[in-house]
Amino acid sequence: MSDPRHPAVLTGGCLCGAVRFEVSGPILSAGYCHCTHCQKRTGTGSSANCRVAQADFRLLEGAELLSSYQPPTGVPKLFCSRCGSALFSGDPLSDQEVAIRLGCFDRDPGIRPQFRQFVDSAAAWEPVPDDGLTRYPRSRYA
Numbered sequence: 723m724s725d726p727r728h729p730a731v732l733t734g735g736c737l738c739g740a741v742r743f744e745v746s747g748p749i750l751s752a753g754y755c756h757c758t759h760c761q762k763r764t765g766t767g768s769s770a771n772c773r774v775a776q777a778d779f780r781l782l783e784g785a786e787l788l789s790s791y792q793p794p795t796g797v798p799k800l801f802c803s804r805c806g807s808a809l810f811s812g813d814p815l816s817d818q819e820v821a822i823r824l825g826c827f828d829r830d831p832g833i834r835p836q837f838r839q840f841v842d843s844a845a846a847w848e849p850v851p852d853d854g855l856t857r858y859p860r861s862r863y864a
């Protein structure tokens with residue numbers, strides 16, 4: 723049963739199921755990213771991401787299938803080389819805060835996106851919703 727003082731472990735993974743991970747602590751932040759890298763890698767106008775503490779993250783399966791693409795600028799993008807699912811950015815095994823794509827969780831992770839970043843590069847064809855979330859012209863984490 724869920725106990726708010728000890729949130730249940732969250733599990734997640736890629737579309738084909740080869741890459742699996744778990745998060746055993748609270749999600750620290752979550753938001754939408756409207757950067758051009760997220761637009762290209764997802765084929766959509768924005769990407770929902772979250773961050774968790776390194777100590778609360780465990781890669782359970784599929785490490786050998788995780789591929790990484792390092793764009794000319796910004797952090798590496800990690801994806802499953804079998805199914806193409808975007809999973810993480812940066813280095814999930816050493817970053818102080820692990821960045822996880824919000825859509826990878828198996829169930830409602832509880833948190834709701836709190837901000838929108840890189841709204842300066844939002845797609846022309848998808849106006850940034852007037853949803854009251856804090857907007858950052860560029861990175862919220864810079």
Ligand SMILES: [Zn+2]
Pocket residue numbers: 736737738739740741802803804805806807
């Ligand atoms: Zn996969």
Ligand SMILES: [Zn+2]
Pocket residue numbers: 755756757758759760761769840
């Ligand atoms: Zn982005």
